[in-house]
Amino acid sequence: MARPKSIDPQQVLDAAERVVAHVGAARLTLDAVAAEAGVSKASVVYDFGSKAGLIQAVVERAxxxxxxxNREASQGFTRDAVLRGRIAAAAQPFPEAFQPVALALCAAMAQDPQLRAPIQRNQAEILAEIQSSAQQPRSALLAYLALEGLKLLESLDYVQWPAEQRAQLLQDISALVDAPPPAN
Structure with a gap:
């Protein structure tokens, strides 16, 4: 009979996020993650295989x-629920503590197409779902692009909107969802 697993992989991923926030993904080591998680390096290797596997797991969990x-935020919307849920969810900016992790992961993803793959698949699925369920697909696409642009600018720390202005921008993006599509 196999021994029950005593190391929580989520605990290791939490530790990996802390290490990434502190030193970046490029300088992350399995030793540093193991020490941060209070487990052996062998346990980290057993669960994630390698540094690349660990970083991949951090990205996938994110x-x-x-x-x-976003799914939770979409509850209660009947029309264009996927997009409206994402807009509602964006009313809460990324937690400040996650910003260094997001920046470090973006830098790592710029260098590694395999790390970008989960984000690319996810974006393709979201876009397809928005397009298939939207009453105004082109307008919904424009709204989604505006929303993701706002979020990207914030997550990369290029712009931090004052709360009132940010709320107004989200309201304007929401209005795009119902707008007639632009003329060709």
Missing amino acids: VERDNAF
Whole structure:
């Protein structure tokens, strides 16, 4: 009979995020993650295989968390629920503590197409879902692009909107969802 697993992979991923926030993804080491998580390096290797596998798992977990957060925000919307949920979710900016992690992961993804793959798949799925369920697909696409642009500018720390202005921008993006599509 196999021994029950005593190391929580989520605990290791939490530790990996802390290390990434502190030193960046490029300088992350399995030793540093193991020490931060209070586990052996062998345990980290057993669960994630390599540094690349660990960083991949951090990215995939971030995608899963973001999707869950947005799905929850979409509850209660009947029309264009996917997009309206994402707009509602954006009313809460990224947690400040996650920003260094997001920046470091973006830098790592710029260098590694395999790390970008989960984000690319996720974006393709979101775009397809928005397009297939929107009453005004072209307008919904423009709204989504505006929303993601706002979020990207913030997550890369290029712009931090004052709360009132940010709320107005989200309201304007929301209005795009119902707007007639632009003329060709």
